[in-house]
Amino acid sequence: MANAHWLFGDQLGPHFVAPGDGGPHRDAPVVMVEARSVFRRRTFHRAKAHLILSAMRRRAAELGDRVTYVRADTYRDGLDKAVGKAQVTVHHPTSHAAMRFVRSLDQVTVLPARGFLVARDAFGQWVGDRGERHWRQEDFYRWVRRERGLLMDGAEPAGGRWNFDHDNRASPPRGVRELDVPPPYHPREDDVDDEVRHDLDAWERAGDVAFVGRDGPRLFPASRREARAALKRFVADRLPNFGTYEDAILSADPVMSHSLLSAPLNLGLLDPAECVEAAEAAWRRGDAPLNSVEGFIRQIAGWREYVWQLYWHFGERYRASNVLGHTAPLPRWFREADADAVEANCLRSVLGQVRDTGWTHHIPRLMILGSHALQRGWDPAAVTDWFHRLFVDGYDWVMVPNVVGMSQYADGGRMTTKPYTSGGAYVHRMSDLCGPCAFRPTERLGPHACPFTGGYWAFLHRHRELLERNPRMTRAVQGLDRLTDLDQVLDQWGSPNA
Numbered sequence: 001m002a003n004a005h006w007l008f009g010d011q012l013g014p015h016f017v018a019p020g021d022g023g024p025h026r027d028a029p030v031v032m033v034e035a036r037s038v039f040r041r042r043t044f045h046r047a048k049a050h051l052i053l054s055a056m057r058r059r060a061a062e063l064g065d066r067v068t069y070v071r072a073d074t075y076r077d078g079l080d081k082a083v084g085k086a087q088v089t090v091h092h093p094t095s096h097a098a099m100r101f102v103r104s105l106d107q108v109t110v111l112p113a114r115g116f117l118v119a120r121d122a123f124g125q126w127v128g129d130r131g132e133r134h135w136r137q138e139d140f141y142r143w144v145r146r147e148r149g150l151l152m153d154g155a156e157p158a159g160g161r162w163n164f165d166h167d168n169r170a171s172p173p174r175g176v177r178e179l180d181v182p183p184p185y186h187p188r189e190d191d192v193d194d195e196v197r198h199d200l201d202a203w204e205r206a207g208d209v210a211f212v213g214r215d216g217p218r219l220f221p222a223s224r225r226e227a228r229a230a231l232k233r234f235v236a237d238r239l240p241n242f243g244t245y246e247d248a249i250l251s252a253d254p255v256m257s258h259s260l261l262s263a264p265l266n267l268g269l270l271d272p273a274e275c276v277e278a279a280e281a282a283w284r285r286g287d288a289p290l291n292s293v294e295g296f297i298r299q300i301a302g303w304r305e306y307v308w309q310l311y312w313h314f315g316e317r318y319r320a321s322n323v324l325g326h327t328a329p330l331p332r333w334f335r336e337a338d339a340d341a342v343e344a345n346c347l348r349s350v351l352g353q354v355r356d357t358g359w360t361h362h363i364p365r366l367m368i369l370g371s372h373a374l375q376r377g378w379d380p381a382a383v384t385d386w387f388h389r390l391f392v393d394g395y396d397w398v399m400v401p402n403v404v405g406m407s408q409y410a411d412g413g414r415m416t417t418k419p420y421t422s423g424g425a426y427v428h429r430m431s432d433l434c435g436p437c438a439f440r441p442t443e444r445l446g447p448h449a450c451p452f453t454g455g456y457w458a459f460l461h462r463h464r465e466l467l468e469r470n471p472r473m474t475r476a477v478q479g480l481d482r483l484t485d486l487d488q489v490l491d492q493w494g495s496p497n498a
């Protein structure tokens, strides 16, 4: 009899049980372990717990007699219950902790990673002896495009350009509350959702676990069928508009033209190859413009792959990076996503979305939540943990580089060329959040001063010495010298709790 094959809760698509090419035996029985300790260790968003459990239980139902599905306290207990000491295979897990754990078990054989476009050893070869400065995301992305022949015309990028970012940075259209695009795919809840809610209620009542956030109607796919439907709907309805307003924020339209595919991708319900191929096919059919298609493919074949590779390449100690020496604790309102306790409209609106759905698109994560944490000097490890717990698509491999590197600049620029933060003027230009706000993006002092405008200058001042050595920041830092009221700005905004 073939060895059993163990599926983690983020390995739920058919490609995680496909034989051949380093996969499990074609007749391998399957083991899945629902480990309660995962939810006990941290206070997760309840919609995230709901999504993961309902996706796992749906997958088990699909696999039928082939799977042994065990509810246990820990993975170790679950595995023991399911197979005793028998040998099992598992595909490369997605966190350092899980990798350490499976490697510590003599009974487990680790198979290559699935669910990504680039194999880890291929990335290792590509990095080769390039210096860190020469393997930025853009270089990596072009290499992936060439290697896979993705959106290429022979040796040249389709349309003659690699990068359409310039076309994809429009401010939101003024005077509209929502983009004129069809609504995103919404799954229909069923008995599995009811059962999961019932279990979560019981665990909470028993004081076994605690959650934050609202577990409203489930917004994200929890099965392969739902995930395929979501991809199909996105490509048909929203991909054509994906590019132009990619960086803009509309408070009444949190999704705009984004795909909402990160959760099914990270659960392993979708393979990235099918997403980028579907997008390219839409362009080749003439159904979507190149700026949108390139923008979407860049997110998946560029950013998602790059982040996955960096997580392993930088190693486990990377998460503790804190080059800026930020140590302030997260305030209660942020920790608990208590949006109503915040006055600034941008933070209130975005935090409200997190509380209600466990999701926002990239720019609110980076330029509102992350930027505020950076300006206030909050401990980057605590910020990473917060994002991981509160976002439905948050997993260690994707949170650590995105928060430590991209959002908190705690690695001093190993991942990005400069810190991502701004004054209120940027938020005003790229969103409709400032209009109804009690604070004014142009003011840095006094009762109506915008926390982002004051916070930006305080941040630049605090790290002047480091930042002025960065050519991409020189002009911004020099701006400090033109502020005649810098002392007062620092009085108002210089402390983490300002």
Ligand code: FAD
Binding pocket: 257, 258, 259, 260, 261, 262, 263, 265, 266, 296, 299, 300, 303, 304, 305, 307, 360, 361, 362, 363, 365, 366, 370, 387, 388, 391, 393, 394, 395, 398, 399, 402, 403, 406, 407
């Ligand atoms: P779209 O805008 O439609 O993009 C398409 C896909 O591209 C996404 O589904 C995602 O799979 C991929 N993608 C785009 N950017 C990134 C990126 N930087 N890293 C990895 N994948 C990317 N993404 C996660 O999947 N999980 C996270 O935990 C996560 N945490 C983040 C935290 C911070 C502070 C920041 C700045 C970004 C984070 N991202 C994370 C990246 C990105 O914000 C989300 O992938 C995206 O907002 C998900 O929404 P969407 O599916 O509609 O994305």
